[in-house]
Amino acid sequence: MQRTGSLEIPQDQKFQERYWKLQRIAWIGMVIMLILAFLGLFGSGPLSHATIGNEDDPLQLKFQRFGLFHAPTTLEVHIGGDRVASEETEVQLELSRAYLDGVQIESIEPEPERVVAIPGGVNYVFLRGDPLRSTRIQIHLMPETYGLLRGEVSLKDGPSLDFLQWIYP
Amino acid sequence: MEPILRATAVYFFVMIVVRISGRRTLGEMTSFDLVLLLIISEATQNAMIGDNFSLTNCFLVVLTLCTLDIGLSLLKERSRFIDKWIDGLPTILVENGKPLKERMSKARVNEEDILEAGRTLQGLERMDQIKYAVLERSGQITVIAKPTD
Numbered sequence: 001m002q003r004t005g006s007l008e009i010p011q012d013q014k015f016q017e018r019y020w021k022l023q024r025i026a027w028i029g030m031v032i033m034l035i036l037a038f039l040g041l042f043g044s045g046p047l048s049h050a051t052i053g054n055e056d057d058p059l060q061l062k063f064q065r066f067g068l069f070h071a072p073t074t075l076e077v078h079i080g081g082d083r084v085a086s087e088e089t090e091v092q093l094e095l096s097r098a099y100l101d102g103v104q105i106e107s108i109e110p111e112p113e114r115v116v117a118i119p120g121g122v123n124y125v126f127l128r129g130d131p132l133r134s135t136r137i138q139i140h141l142m143p144e145t146y147g148l149l150r151g152e153v154s155l156k157d158g159p160s161l162d163f164l165q166w167i168y169p
Numbered sequence: 170m171e172p173i174l175r176a177t178a179v180y181f182f183v184m185i186v187v188r189i190s191g192r193r194t195l196g197e198m199t200s201f202d203l204v205l206l207l208i209i210s211e212a213t214q215n216a217m218i219g220d221n222f223s224l225t226n227c228f229l230v231v232l233t234l235c236t237l238d239i240g241l242s243l244l245k246e247r248s249r250f251i252d253k254w255i256d257g258l259p260t261i262l263v264e265n266g267k268p269l270k271e272r273m274s275k276a277r278v279n280e281e282d283i284l285e286a287g288r289t290l291q292g293l294e295r296m297d298q299i300k301y302a303v304l305e306r307s308g309q310i311t312v313i314a315k316p317t318d
Contacts, residue, residue: 026189
């Protein structure tokens, strides 16, 4: 056993200095992590918030780039008004099967009139009061897997948007 | 499989964070550290159990944590390197009545702490009665008194 003075003690000042130095670096790392978390690296926040498409596009999607396993998150779909007034009062929104396999849909606001299973996904049919005005649909869901989640929302016979979400375990 | 992975992740994460925080944070428990401990246990509990409230899940988590602990202690027994990094080494803070200021500030221990340890452990009144004060691996400060003439 090592001795320091009359003490039998396994002191190792070189190791201790190295450990203290590493500890200070790790403290900085902890603060950086917290700042990043605050900014949204691990969930909601400006870093996480993503929008595809413009306000006046026929289809716009707002979602969180970073989600957490079993924590609620929301897809917000903005459907633009028809330029030409049409009689049609239905909006048909499609979500890809691959995405639905990875999440559990908690609720959809407004509730769809009908839900139709189609090849490659699910078609949600909504009634629209005024076809000239835009509509907003919120899909509240919970990721059931972790890792990269690839999704696609589209309007039937219309534009489609691809998006990627990273789900932390 | 999932509860095992979850418990393992939590075990190592808490170990690393506690180690980074340093001995003073959770070693020498003040009343606030007790609160901190309660909050940490509450926060980690949900992540380990998830939404699976079965007995099996609970058993698996406990089994995982204990097995990891045994495994780690065996590893520490075998490897000096791992032992050093996980449990640290004792550090002498006072030598022959002289406080080693630089070490003390890095270890976040002040003279009050040492005098307090001297009073509670040895009934010492002054710094110059202390021969050695050591910050132990557990985070406790131990004091050896100078022999009285």
